[in-house]
Amino acid sequence: MNYDFKKIExxxxxxxxxxxxxxxxxxxxxxxYYCLEMxxxxxxRIHMGHVRNYTIGDVVARYKRMCGYNVLHPMGFDAFxxxxxxxxxxxxxxxxxxxxxxxxxxxxxxxxxxxxYDWDREVATCDPDYYKWNQWIFLKMMERGLAYKKASSxxxxxxxxxxxxxxxxIEGGCWRxxxxxxxxxxxxxxxxxxxxxxxxxxxxxxxxxxxxRVIAMQxxxxxxxxxxxxxFKLKENRQTISVFTTRADTIFGATYIVLAPEHPTLRDxxxxxxxxxxxxxxxxxxxxxxxxxxxxxxxxxxELKGVSTINPVNNEEIPIFVAxxxxxxxxxxxxxxxxxxxxxxxxxxxxxxxxxxxxxxNPKEKTQTVEDLEEAYVGDGHQINSGQFDGMPNQEAKIKIxxxxxxxxxxxxxxxxxxxxxxxxxxxYWGTPIPIVYCKSCGIVxxxxxxxxxxxxxxxxxxxxxxxxxxxxxxxxxVKCPKCKEPARRETDTMATFIDSSWYFLRYCSPKFEKxxxxxxxxxxxxxxxxxxxxxxxxxxxxxxxRFFTKFLKDLGLVVIDEPFDKLLTQGMVLKDGEVxxxxxxxxxxxxxxxxxxxxxxxxxxILFAAPPEAELExxxxxxxxxxxxxxxxxxxLERVEDKNSTAELTRKLHQTIKKVTLDMDGGFKFNTAISAxxxxxxxxxxxxxxxxxSLEIVVLLLSPFMPHAAEEMWQAxxxxxxxxxxxxxxxxxxxxxxxxxxMVIQIKGKVRDKIEVELNTAKEKLEELVLSRDxxxxxxxxxxxxxxxxxxxxxxxxxx
RNA sequence: GCCGGGGUGAUGAAAUUGGCAAACAUAACGGACUUAAAAUCCGUCGGCCGCAAGGCCCUGAGGGUUCAAGUCCCUCCCCCGGCACCA
Numbered sequence: 001m002n003y004d005f006k007k008i009e010x011x012x013x014x015x016x017x018x019x020x021x022x023x024x025x026x027x028x029x030x031x032x033y034y035c036l037e038m039x040x041x042x043x044x045r046i047h048m049g050h051v052r053n054y055t056i057g058d059v060v061a062r063y064k065r066m067c068g069y070n071v072l073h074p075m076g077f078d079a080f081x082x083x084x085x086x087x088x089x090x091x092x093x094x095x096x097x098x099x100x101x102x103x104x105x106x107x108x109x110x111x112x113x114x115x116x117y118d119w120d121r122e123v124a125t126c127d128p129d130y131y132k133w134n135q136w137i138f139l140k141m142m143e144r145g146l147a148y149k150k151a152s153s154x155x156x157x158x159x160x161x162x163x164x165x166x167x168x169x170i171e172g173g174c175w176r177x178x179x180x181x182x183x184x185x186x187x188x189x190x191x192x193x194x195x196x197x198x199x200x201x202x203x204x205x206x207x208x209x210x211x212x213r214v215i216a217m218q219x220x221x222x223x224x225x226x227x228x229x230x231x232f233k234l235k236e237n238r239q240t241i242s243v244f245t246t247r248a249d250t251i252f253g254a255t256y257i258v259l260a261p262e263h264p265t266l267r268d269x270x271x272x273x274x275x276x277x278x279x280x281x282x283x284x285x286x287x288x289x290x291x292x293x294x295x296x297x298x299x300x301x302x303e304l305k306g307v308s309t310i311n312p313v314n315n316e317e318i319p320i321f322v323a324x325x326x327x328x329x330x331x332x333x334x335x336x337x338x339x340x341x342x343x344x345x346x347x348x349x350x351x352x353x354x355x356x357x358x359x360x361x362n363p364k365e366k367t368q369t370v371e372d373l374e375e376a377y378v379g380d381g382h383q384i385n386s387g388q389f390d391g392m393p394n395q396e397a398k399i400k401i402x403x404x405x406x407x408x409x410x411x412x413x414x415x416x417x418x419x420x421x422x423x424x425x426x427x428x429y430w431g432t433p434i435p436i437v438y439c440k441s442c443g444i445v446x447x448x449x450x451x452x453x454x455x456x457x458x459x460x461x462x463x464x465x466x467x468x469x470x471x472x473x474x475x476x477x478x479v480k481c482p483k484c485k486e487p488a489r490r491e492t493d494t495m496a497t498f499i500d501s502s503w504y505f506l507r508y509c510s511p512k513f514e515k516x517x518x519x520x521x522x523x524x525x526x527x528x529x530x531x532x533x534x535x536x537x538x539x540x541x542x543x544x545x546x547r548f549f550t551k552f553l554k555d556l557g558l559v560v561i562d563e564p565f566d567k568l569l570t571q572g573m574v575l576k577d578g579e580v581x582x583x584x585x586x587x588x589x590x591x592x593x594x595x596x597x598x599x600x601x602x603x604x605x606x607i608l609f610a611a612p613p614e615a616e617l618e619x620x621x622x623x624x625x626x627x628x629x630x631x632x633x634x635x636x637x638l639e640r641v642e643d644k645n646s647t648a649e650l651t652r653k654l655h656q657t658i659k660k661v662t663l664d665m666d667g668g669f670k671f672n673t674a675i676s677a678x679x680x681x682x683x684x685x686x687x688x689x690x691x692x693x694x695s696l697e698i699v700v701l702l703l704s705p706f707m708p709h710a711a712e713e714m715w716q717a718x719x720x721x722x723x724x725x726x727x728x729x730x731x732x733x734x735x736x737x738x739x740x741x742x743x744m745v746i747q748i749k750g751k752v753r754d755k756i757e758v759e760l761n762t763a764k765e766k767l768e769e770l771v772l773s774r775d776x777x778x779x780x781x782x783x784x785x786x787x788x789x790x791x792x793x794x795x796x797x798x799x800x801x
Numbered sequence: 802g803c804c805g806g807g808g809u810g811a812u813g814a815a816a817u818u819g820g821c822a823a824a825c826a827u828a829a830c831g832g833a834c835u836u837a838a839a840a841u842c843c844g845u846c847g848g849c850c851g852c853a854a855g856g857c858c859c860u861g862a863g864g865g866u867u868c869a870a871g872u873c874c875c876u877c878c879c880c881c882g883g884c885a886c887c888a
Contacts, residue, residue: 213882216805220884227888245888258888295886325886335888343802344886378802418887536882609826610813616881618813623827630826632840663817673815676825683825686842745821750869752821790868792820800868 003635005599009709021725022116024072026525033069034526035061038534042077042102046109048574051591055604056613057533058115062705063665066729072526074508076123077103080497084430088462095430113600114708121511125500131432132453133517134499139446146192156184162427166420167541188425193548197417209567214539221540223418228402230411232309244331249398251313252386253359254336258321260328261286274306286324299325299348312410346376359385360394424496429469431494439481439488448482468492501542502549505529523559532565572616601707602628608671642690650688651736654695657681658732661702678702698730745796748780764791
């Protein structure tokens, strides 16, 4: 019996489509399961990363469906973005045309993999029916003060010619093109994600089904540091300079303060500085440096002569410096320097020969003097030289001193967050227009709901010459003010595309709903996403933004959940020769070629079997042959079917396998071991020569989520009329797992020396008698005393001599 | 520096959470079938000693707890990821 995978796979793909078997419908009587994979950018072709991501998701969806859940498994396209504009320039086609063509190609390839999507719910974010709701959500945010415009220094990618959010700057470069990011002063739109910082951090605690890795990444990104602000007064005019510290316990050791070169106070006190020329020169030099240059070099800085400040906790007069190792963007842009307990301050103070004072005793050193110090002591110890706090452990003093300063009015408890508001303006065409009109008399006016969507004009020229293409479309820019009807100007920036993907999982719940972004009833039923699957590269960007949007939509009353994704699986990358597959490295393996050569089922099997889903997967062409051989081995089992009952042994193996596979699926989707268990079962059947029909049916059912086409074909060949999809996942019966005799390991002093077959649950006394009388054991016991006889029931005995 | 994850045969990996380390597969080697090849089937496959029976060693390194450690504890090395002159 020949296995013509081309015929068989397209036959079943057509069958599934025609019968609409993957269509999801709200059914309050059934328990739902929402399985979601991160939707792709429509580049035109799927790559191995997609294949892996979507294969994992498909197995989950198919398995859960067989387990009786009402499964929602949608797919769509994250269709806005710059590559469409670049392609438009290159091929002289409209970005819309190019994007939709790519989506069509990709759909064909996805269907060839046999993925079980409900295509009726397909969402494309570049569709006005979708981005209308981006605009609606934006306006709702603006009503609540969560979307606002401000002038600021922003990240600018000179190659993409657009602004970037902080999250889009990776190692100082643009996330898309890697070009070094510059700073530019611009007035731009922001979303106030900072208003949700506490909830975004605290609710990470709810995400027990997320990996520690992703949780840690988000924690780092949000970057909460608890400390206090301390008010230092200028001696000359009592002007306040605030500094931020997380180490209030070291404040008695503060022997000078340092301002960032950009600190505004510098301008205020300029006239008082006696070495003004030197200071101004230093500041200019510092500002000219890039951030990387500032970090590379040692610590430089100059003293502000003619001014000084008072340490508020001990009223000491101390000098003021300006130095570029202090950053304006962190804390208040000014620090108190404690050279004895901060390494940076230590290096600076040594260089400038500044005074130091130890205020925390290092418990490991007997006597300590400032002269002995070779580096700052940053560990814990008891306070000294700290007034009424002397003798207190520093961790306790940290809190007590901060509180005391707050009571005295010389400081304030404060928390610093690393997370900054989300810059969303992009100077590009292919994105959601920001629904704003600028009017001379009314100011910034939001487009009224009834006028949404603000559609992208079709009639544009994309030249790549810089500046937003929308600026040049008169009909788009020139509008009447929605309030006063006078001529006004439309906003020409579009929204960051990460907005599109921040709520698409909600749109899938009711993709054609017209009254609001989604139907509350449908969302209440389907959300949360039970299993979300995608790449680790979205650990911060997309996952943080989606959590933010979900919380906002909850505050709007549209959803009842705090978090959008219950379980998160971040699949590992697909590597070739130890490197990520990429065009530039020229090490791409095209999935389409593999499908043509082996079929989708073999590709699916290989990807699932070669490594656990979270681990990186090394592409190995030879190992694919192995998957193909296994599929053929299973296929040929059809020739071995007979009517007789199975042997007890095979029945036991069968039920053992059902149990093992079920546990692997439920306990974290360990597909690789699930498949290996089925391989063992198949090997067992081959040893038995024949297999009865019922047993083979179970093998087919167990394999069906992994290789759905071949499974359906075999299922039909075995005489079944109904599709496997309507068949339940097999269950195991403990009674078949029972054995009456077991083989136990005999250890002597923890080393395996022999094995013995005994009846199940043999008593310790009986075992002792049986084991000690064996020649192999006697040999080892010779001249030795039995100390202990340890029994692990039905597993092993250990003799201690 | 801080936080998170790792380190097991030639290779991808497995090990019921403290109980036979290396399941399953890939590669390699040997054999059967074949005029031959492919396919298929059978066997060998961590290291050292030994003709063999068998013995000794082995999960990054070292120490510890335990009858028993890949798994728990301590010290250290290395790799990957995030954050970082973060005060």
